[in-house]
Amino acid sequence: MASTTLEKTVSAAASLFHTPSVEKQDVKTELNYWAPRKNRQETVDFTQPGGELRFQDLEALQEKKNVLVRDIRGNMSDYTLEKNGFQYVVHEFSAVEDWSDEEIVKAVHIPEAEKLVQKMTGAARCITFTHRIRNLSTDPAKRADNRAPAQSVHTDFSAAGALHHLESIIPDPAERKSLLRGRVMAINFWRPLKPIQKDPLTVCDWTSVNQGTDCIAFRMLFPYGWNELGKVQFSEMHNWCYLADQQPNEALLFKQFDSGADDGVTLPHSAFVDPRYADCDPRESIEIKMFVFVPEGN
Template sequence: MAKTVRASTHFIKWSDLYESEKPFQVFLDDDINQSGARSTNLTWEENDITVEDFRGDPQYNDIDKHGFTSRILSGFGNIQDMSIIEKEYIPAVSQLLYKELADAGTVFIFDWRIRDSRTNHPNGRVNFADQTVTLLPSNFAHIDMCPISIIKRIQENFPNDASKILQQRIRAINVWKPIDNPVEQWPLAVCDGTSMAPADLVETDSVRRDKTTTLYYARYSPMHKWFFLYRQTPEEALLFKHFDSKSDVGASFAMHSSVREHGVPVDALPRRSVEVRALVFSEVFDLPEE
């Protein structure tokens, strides 16, 4: 019998305000403090969920069926030197996606992050533009990218080929795995895309100094089915979709969240993880120069 745990995460709480004012969050701490403007109009509720281990279940081998899957990615069990991420780990993730995803002509990796449950940012201020800045696990059910953000990124990074790319299959994929040790606290859980309804998702603007991106936060539903890799090891990579333009797949996305597992011992090892986000196109295009 598959291992299941009880855990909790935060969901966006619906407000009638969103009918007249788009949900937003602003990360401009100094400016907000000086102007007195609101930093967000979002409200949250924390709900308990049941999370099931899908390790070894063949029905989850195909990312297109439920929006997520897992693969072995060896050789990066303890990353301490940040330069290894760009020099060795990113190429390994790219090779994994070319190998494991059907119809992958171009893999464009555009972002990576390290998260650590021991992170402490003074005054809560974070420079999101600096990829080397460590972040805390995110205990909010969400999908990183809305279609409009994906279109903008394609237009910015592939200005000469954007019109061609937008006529073919486009996927936004996340590759997530722990480093240092198996996950004992704050595991990453994914929600089966086939258990979600469009009304569960609330489009939200995230405003930062250099740009505004658009993501989805999720409303709670008892119909959601949550999965994870129980005590996920550093050699196990979790792959899940933020978006897929192909209309006849089982699931075009899988929302995710770091979850607060009930009954975790106080001496549980801290969680340290790396996540990589990529756009995948069905045809071959020249990648942008760094």
């Protein structure tokens, strides 16, 4: 696409915002956890007969738990990537008129997100490996796919799953070994396209998570390979946080892996139901997942 088209499509953000309430908007709600179990790892083999049925049986192990999701507006600077595994960052992004235009998203917004993550982490390099847009302006066929918010507590990777996925992004063993001498993180960049009311995203403060007892590695085997994410069991200690009325210029960064931490920092997260806005229009948001490389010694 010519640069003139980009210039016409991208403009300064302005009319998408409203002033959030200064009053705390903590929410009593339910989150879907995995039921307590002794196994610390589960495997589903989709290459074998019965794999799909086993997957459905395991998914049925979810149970609803009452939780308080705390609004951290007014004190969001207390929470940082380094200490808590997540951080909200205020940043003015270029506005994209047509979020269904993948070329514009890849040419404009993803580089902006990577640059912001580099600034916040001291990374020398970021590699986006996937992104997802939930937007009512896209065509109806896209609305019917799996882009509905995930309303179950999960992590996108286990530590083993993140390192395995890194192999597909950096296939050269020597280069990968060199990068791992520094710090490698998997970071999700998430922000609304319009102020969030329905199905906001909540993240669990990593200081309240006991990975050894709370997290279960969930490996899925496919004909083309495998991936491993995390399921999460309930704990009274979990501290769930969100930003009420999150605006398009308020980006959420949260870790899904950190090679510089002994426990890996695979942060649990979930969409949740705010009863006040259950009947509102579906949320519109973008999520960008990237590997982040911080040089050795930084």
